[in-house]
Amino acid sequence: MEEKELIHIRRDLHRIPELGFEEYKTHSYLLEFIKELPQDHLTVETWKTGIFVKVEGRAPKKTIGYRADIDGLPLTEATGYEYASTHEGQMHACGHDFHMTIALAALESLANEPASNHVVFIFQPAEEGPGGAEPMLRSEAMYRFKPDCIFALHIAPELPVGVVSSRAGLLFANTSELFIDLTGKGGHAAYPHLTKDMVVAASFLVTQLQQIVARRVDPLDSAVITVGKIAGGTVQNIVAEQARLEGTIRTMSPEAMDRVKAEIEKIVQGIELAHDCSASIDYGSNYYQVNNHADYVQKFANLTKGLNVTYQEASAAMTGEDFGYMLKEIPGFMFWLGVDSQSGLHTSRLSPKEEALSIGAKLVVKGLREL
Ligand SMILES: CC(=O)N[C@@H](CCC[C@H](N)C(=O)O)C(=O)O
Numbered sequence: 378m379e380e381k382e383l384i385h386i387r388r389d390l391h392r393i394p395e396l397g398f399e400e401y402k403t404h405s406y407l408l409e410f411i412k413e414l415p416q417d418h419l420t421v422e423t424w425k426t427g428i429f430v431k432v433e434g435r436a437p438k439k440t441i442g443y444r445a446d447i448d449g450l451p452l453t454e455a456t457g458y459e460y461a462s463t464h465e466g467q468m469h470a471c472g473h474d475f476h477m478t479i480a481l482a483a484l485e486s487l488a489n490e491p492a493s494n495h496v497v498f499i500f501q502p503a504e505e506g507p508g509g510a511e512p513m514l515r516s517e518a519m520y521r522f523k524p525d526c527i528f529a530l531h532i533a534p535e536l537p538v539g540v541v542s543s544r545a546g547l548l549f550a551n552t553s554e555l556f557i558d559l560t561g562k563g564g565h566a567a568y569p570h571l572t573k574d575m576v577v578a579a580s581f582l583v584t585q586l587q588q589i590v591a592r593r594v595d596p597l598d599s600a601v602i603t604v605g606k607i608a609g610g611t612v613q614n615i616v617a618e619q620a621r622l623e624g625t626i627r628t629m630s631p632e633a634m635d636r637v638k639a640e641i642e643k644i645v646q647g648i649e650l651a652h653d654c655s656a657s658i659d660y661g662s663n664y665y666q667v668n669n670h671a672d673y674v675q676k677f678a679n680l681t682k683g684l685n686v687t688y689q690e691a692s693a694a695m696t697g698e699d700f701g702y703m704l705k706e707i708p709g710f711m712f713w714l715g716v717d718s719q720s721g722l723h724t725s726r727l728s729p730k731e732e733a734l735s736i737g738a739k740l741v742v743k744g745l746r747e748l
Contacts, residue, residue: 378481378482378485378486378735378738380731380732380734380735382482383478383479383482383731383734383735383738384731384734386410386477386478386481386482387474387475387478387731387734388460389406390403390406390469390474390477390478391458391460391461391462391469391474392460392461392462392463393406393462393463393464394448394449394450394462394464394467394468394469394473394474395448395449395464395467396448396449396450396451396467396505397448397502397503397504397505397506397507397508397509398425398426398448398502398503398507398509399426400426400447400448400502400503401426403426403447403448403477404423404426404427404428404447407428407447407477407481407500408421408423408428410481411428411430411484414484414485414488414489415488415489416488418432418433418488418491419431419432419433419488420433420521422518422521422522424513424516424518425502425509425512426447426502426503427447427499427500427501427502427509427513428498428499428500429497429498429499429500429518429519429521429522430484430497430498430500431495431496431497431498431521431522432484432487432488432491432492432495432496432497432498433491433495434491434492434493434494434495434496435491435492435493436493437493437494437495438493438494439494439495439524439525439526440494440495440496440497440523440524440525441492441494441495441496441497441524441525441526441527441528441744441745441748442496442497442498442499442522442523442524442525442526442527442528442703442707442709443480443483443496443497443498443499443527443528443529443741443744443745444498444499444501444510444527444528444529444700444703445473445476445477445479445480445498445499445500445501445529446473446476446501446502446504446509446529446700447473447476447477447500447501447502447504448473448502448503448504448505448509449462449464449467449468449469449470449471449473449505450467450468450469450470450471450505450723451466451467452466452467452468452470452723452724452725453465453466453468453725454468454470454725455725455726456725456726456727456728458728468725468727470722470723470724470725470727471504471505471532471722471723471727472531472532472716472722472727472729473504475532475714475716475729475733475734475737476529476530476531476532477500478734478738479530479714479734479737479738479741480498480500480741482734482735482738482741482742483498483738483741483742483745484498486738486742487742487745487746492745492746493746495524496745497522497523497524499513499522499527499703501513501699503699504698504699504700506554506661506662507661507662508662508663508664508699508702509699510699510700510701510702510703511699511702514702514703514706523707524707525707525708526673526707526708526709526748527703527704527707527708527709528673528677528709528710528711528712528744528748529700529703529709529711530711530712530713530714530737530740530741531696531698531711531712531713531714532713532714532716532722532729532733533713533714533715533716534716534717534718534719534720534721534722534727534729535721536689536713536714536715536716536717537715537717538715538716538717538730538732538733538736539685539686539687539715539736540686540687540688540689540715541681541686541687541688541689541712541713541714541715541736541740542688542689542690542691542712542713542715543669543674543677543678543688543690543691543710543711543712543713544669544674544690544691544692544693545669545670545671545674545675546668546669546671546693547629547666547667547668547669547693548667548668548669548691548693548694548710548711549666549667549693549694549695549696549697549698549701549711550601550627550628550629550666550693550694550695550696550697551627551628551629551630551631551633551634551663551664551665551666551697551701552625552626552627552663552664552697553625553626553634553638553660553661553662553663553664554623554624554625554626554659554660554661554662554663555602555604555622555623555624555625555626555641555658555659555660555661556621556622556623556624556658556659556660556661557582557621557622557645557656557657557658557659558619558620558621558656558657558659559575559578559579559582559609559619559620559621559622559648559652559654559655559656560575560618560619560654560655560656561573561574561575561578561617561618561652561653561654561655562618562653562654563575563615563616563617563618563619564615564616565614565615565616566613566614566615566616567614569616572616573652573653573654574616574617574652575609575610575617575618575619575620575652575654576609576610576616576617576620577652578620578648578651578652578654579607579609579620579621579622581648581651581652582622582644582645582648583604583607583622585644585647585648586602586604586624586641586644587602589602589637589640589641589644590602593636593637593640594628594633594636594637598628598629598630598633599628599629599695600626600627600628600629600633600637601625601626601627601628601695602624602625602626602627602637602641603624603625603627604622604623604624605623605624605625606621606622606623606624607620607621607622607623608620608621608623609621625697626638626641627695627697629666629693630666631665631666634663638660641658642658645658664697664698664699664701664702665699665701665702665705666701667698667700667701667704667711668701668704668705669704669709669710669711670704670708670709670710672708673708673709673710673748674710674712676748677710677712677744677748680740680743680744680747680748681740683743684736684739684740684743686736686740691712691713696722698711714733714736714737714740715733716729716730716733717729717730717733718730
């Protein structure tokens with residue numbers, strides 16, 4: 378696909394970011410594109426807002442899968458692009474517009490000239506939450522499309538265009554969302570002794586949670602607890618009856634995740650006692666770590682040599698990806714694609730360089746034809 382068309386598609390998709398399992402316009406856009414391709418070797422099936430596409434191989438020995446996530450984030454865009462999001466408060470701030478464009482370009486190449494093996498494209502909803510990979514994996518459709526190996530990419534703002542990176546073993550962390558609600562006795566701000574202040578309780582809780590990472594987790598088995606949002610109370614002169622913390626937990630192993638959760642539960646019980654309140658914990662959606670299979674990473678690294686691309690060994694990151702569930706059952710790998718943006722993932726000014734689109738597309742096509 379010409380660079381001009383790649384950019385055109387990416388910008389179209391960038392304008393219409395949608396949240397997990399609400400990717401209706403995105404779904405239609407993808408289906409429209411797929412409909413225009415030569416259909417002789419294609420089988421297309423939809424699953425919720427996701428899509429499976431199989432391209433029959435010429436002399437198949439196996440089926441190679443490629444997964445692209447399709448949802449956006451609840452964030453107001455501040456890039457100033459003329460093609461900025463037209464959906465108020467929603468943005469492709471994690472590069473899924475890039476991921477989809479590259480997948481469509483690869484699909485077009487394969488539909489016009491099938492590979493030797495069968496190829497399956499998985500357009501997956503809700504990566505940012507509540508998680509589409511696991512239910513898609515368990516879907517009835519997956520029996521018809523399940524590949525023998527699979528790969529995916531994620532844009533990397535901190536890497537220059539022309540650089541890709543990956544590693545054997547752990548690439549991304551285990552994640553769990555974290556929602557804690559506190560309820561106590563509110564009242565007049567002038568009579569604090571008659572109340573149980575949930576703003577104070579929440580403040581203690583936030584600082585105590587940080588001690589889990591500092592003092593209860595082996596420093597060599599890292600963990601992260603981030604409270605990204607805290608809300609409580611109504612006005613300045615009422616002692617708050619309610620407070621809510623929203624955050625995320627990241628660990629390098631599923632066992633460490635269990636330990637961190639057990640520690641959180643102990644601390645929350647302590648808060649209930651100390652502040653005479655009731656608390657509830659909800660872990661929202663949880664993602665399994667992304668564990669790359671060493672032999673596929675090696676094959677991928679070799680494959681980059683034929684293209685004008687530099688392969689670098691990546692470090693493990695505390696980002697999460699529900700692609701980890703796919704890799705738990707199907708051998709394969711994920712890699713970072715350099716897009717050189719000053720602003721990082723999940724920021725309102727993320728500005729990936731579009732020159733990376735054709736590099737991503739060439740790599741994915743080569744992977745699907747040669748892995
Ligand atoms: C690549 C990336 O940024 N992924 C997200 C995954 C979100 C998982 C879940 N909603 C959570 O917040 O725990 C990330 O934040 O790493």
